[in-house]
Amino acid sequence: MSRILPIVTVLLVIVCLWYVAAVKLNAAWVYDQAARAETPAPGFSELVGLTMNQERPVLPTPHQVGVELVKSTLGMQVSSKKSLVYHGWVTISATLLGFLIGTTAGILLAVGIIHNKAMDLSVMPWAIASQTIPILAIAPMIIVVLNSMGIQGLIPKAIISAFLSFFPVLVGMVKGLRSPDQMQLDLLATYSASKAQTFWKLRLPSSMPYLFTSLKVGIAASLVGAIVGELPTGAVAGLGARLLSGSYYGQTVQIWAALFAAALVAAALVAIVGLIEKRTLKRMGMAR
Amino acid sequence: MKDTTQNSASSPVIEARNLQLVFSTNDGPVQALKDVNLTINKGDFVSFIGPSGCGKTTFLRAIAALEHPTGGTLTVNGMTPDEARRKRAYGYVFQAAGLYPWRTIAGNIRLPLEIMGFSKADQDARIARVLELVELSGFGKKFPWQLSGGMQQRASIARALAFDADILLMDEPFGALDEIVRDRLNEEVLKLWARTGKTIGFVTHSIPEAVYLSTKIVVMSPRPGRITDVIDSPLPKERPLDIRDSKEFIEISHRVREGLRAGHSDE
């Protein structure tokens, strides 16, 4: 209860500010209409009423977004092209595949960096450089190149999302695999342990808390990657496509509903990773 | 008396001849050990004592092949330290217990056994035996954080004993513990030494601890690290805690203190 109260308070404040902003931003259209119809400008209470349920508001009100969210998830067939569940699943599947690829790549690169001096010196600068390229610039190129090779649909989006998610995993795992201190390494040296034994028995278990922290960042980045990957495909399916078609047709309510759906998916994915983290660390005896 | 004469008659386990060890650092070379000559016989309990930075840890690590001498010779069981390590000649106990938090106490003791490839049944038998030896039977299934600092250090000694190395090297194993716990652990270490007949190298900062435990006390001094005195203890092998009030004990303590002081005034 003591944790819920502050959250609810903050939420209420945000919703109030949102309504105020909606009235302000949507008022221009009301005045415009009044001027065109050559009727006198409406008073304040009338104005508020006229800004609450516009069809193409500059800023949709919270209840408009909420209604749209419910309508497009619970209110229609999952297979419908307007269903956010359908579009959400398209995006989630690309996110999960990309996350899998990115995580695997990140872990393998980290293992390489730990064991190989040349990789240690060469991989990191490239990995950092790769993240300084704006993803919006590189995403269309990846799509075009793969398309010319006959690869379409899920894979290109997954690759873009892997491109974003490998980096936090790489950084976290390098740190985690290097976290055992000299004394622990010396102890294994007195047993004449091999590099492989040192890796499996000491480095990998030590890196687990670091791994999970970066997995949480990584899966959120994966989702961003999948959505960005949907933008240049011509808006066929996915949350990104909903955002794009919404902006083509000025459907601001649809855009905001898709945005909130994306945020909810992100929160759910991070929460699932967090749950697995808790379970794993508890089973390893590392969480009290 | 009988024990010490018998020990010195037996074969040397560790032999250092004109041992030199120089670390090259960014600020130039640091001479950590200079002209160290020492013979440790089978079954000896040797303590190393001296001010901070005199090379006690470095010497122990050189025996364990964790550091490599830059001059002189060092043999363990007649082999180089590296060969001796591959033959599982010694167990090493560090100042911190360093137990893996994700393994139980039994799992931690199992670690060296897994690495060295003992069979599962053999592992279990050995774990039970060493847990009993350090009086931790019944704690095998506990995780390290469920044990006190002293118990953790005992577990780490059990881990070093599990694979039956003849030599036990301990670098200030009880340095972080309070005096009462320390006294009890010292008694236990002596019992353990009597039961197993191992050769023990023990680094300490405490004169009473060194005198109470050892058959041989090595006094060292710094800059450069060297041995200033080697004292063969006349105390009997059987040592109750109140032996520390005996005349011999006080005499040896005095000689150790003199040795430490002499090392200082040399500068």
Ligand SMILES: Nc1ncnc2c1ncn2[C@@H]1O[C@H](COP(=O)(O)OP(=O)(O)OP(=O)(O)O)[C@@H](O)[C@H]1O
């Ligand atoms: N890895 C290293 N690189 C450079 N110099 C080192 C290294 N290890 C130890 N030394 C130096 O060698 C000398 C001896 O160090 P050592 O750790 O053996 O001392 P010690 O007797 O164990 O001291 P303490 O009682 O504080 O543990 C010191 O001057 C130390 O600075």
Ligand SMILES: [Mg+2]
């Ligand atoms: Mg030391």
